[in-house]
Amino acid sequence: MKFEVSDIIKHPVDQVFPTFRDHIAELAQYLPNIETITILDRQEECDCVHVTSHWLAKVRLPGPASKLIPEKERGWDDIAIWNNDKQNVDWKFVFQAFPEAIKMGGTNSFIAEGDHTRLHIKGEAQIDYNRIPGVPNFVLKRIVPTIEKIAFTALKPNLLKINRGVEKYLSETQTKTKGKKKTQKKTKAKSPRSR
Numbered sequence: 001m002k003f004e005v006s007d008i009i010k011h012p013v014d015q016v017f018p019t020f021r022d023h024i025a026e027l028a029q030y031l032p033n034i035e036t037i038t039i040l041d042r043q044e045e046c047d048c049v050h051v052t053s054h055w056l057a058k059v060r061l062p063g064p065a066s067k068l069i070p071e072k073e074r075g076w077d078d079i080a081i082w083n084n085d086k087q088n089v090d091w092k093f094v095f096q097a098f099p100e101a102i103k104m105g106g107t108n109s110f111i112a113e114g115d116h117t118r119l120h121i122k123g124e125a126q127i128d129y130n131r132i133p134g135v136p137n138f139v140l141k142r143i144v145p146t147i148e149k150i151a152f153t154a155l156k157p158n159l160l161k162i163n164r165g166v167e168k169y170l171s172e173t174q175t176k177t178k179g180k181k182k183t184q185k186k187t188k189a190k191s192p193r194s195r
Contacts, residue, residue, distance in 0.1 A: 003106075005121040008113065009163050011170045013087060016117040017110045019166050021082045021089070024053055030165025033058050040077065049082040076104075087111075091123075101131040121159055 009016050019027075028037040035056040043050045056075040080091040092105035106123020 001126070002124045003122075005159050007119050007160055007163050009117040009119055010115075010167050011117060012115050013110050013112040013117040015170055016119070016166060017087050019170060020108075020110075021049055021051065023169065024051070027162055027165045027169060028055075030168055031161050035075075047084045049084070051078075051080045051082065053078045053080070098132050101128050102126070103128075119163060 025037045025039050028034050035058050036054075038054045038056075039051065040054055041050070041052040054075060054077050076093040076095045078091055078093055080089050082089045087110040089108045090105075091108065092103075095102045095104075102125075104123065104125040106121060109120045109122075111118040111120060
């Protein structure tokens with residue numbers, strides 16, 4: 001399944017792009033169906049930053065599916081290559097449950113539109129049910145919708161919710177920064193000048 005999502009983030013691209021690249025773990029608090037985002041590896045090389053992070057989903061599964069996919073396996077690794085010059089990221093998800101059966105990847109492009117950023121996401125998701133080991137076909141038919149739900153939990157809802165999270169994060173960060181600057185100015189104004 002191919003997909004495209006485009007959305008506007010109400011902050012400039014020079015703030016949005018590095019926030020996604022450098023502060024992704026801090027954005028988990030803004031995503032209701034994500035438990036945690038943990039950075040596993042980060043390497044900088046020329047104009048690219050390679051980041052591998054682990055996302056743990058908050059997903060409740062019905063009976064047979066919950067036995068097949070334990071809570072600790074309801075997540076994925078996000079392997080991302082951030083291109084600073086092009087302001088885009090190539091990514092792929094590796095799902096803990098059935099890494100050979102579920103493939104998802106794509107490219108996110110960050111495009112300046114005045115004081116806002118257009119985030120354009122283009123990707124593809126594939127589920128190969130024949131690569132799910134040790135599960136009889138009659139069980140597979142019952143749990144396939146659940147497996148798809150887990151795979152697509154990572155998709156559109158989070159792709160849009162994370163944008164709202166970035167807006168909140170940047171607004172809160174800017175408010176804190178302005179508050180600190182005001183406090184510093186007041187402190188400087190009150191302190192006696194040395195002669």
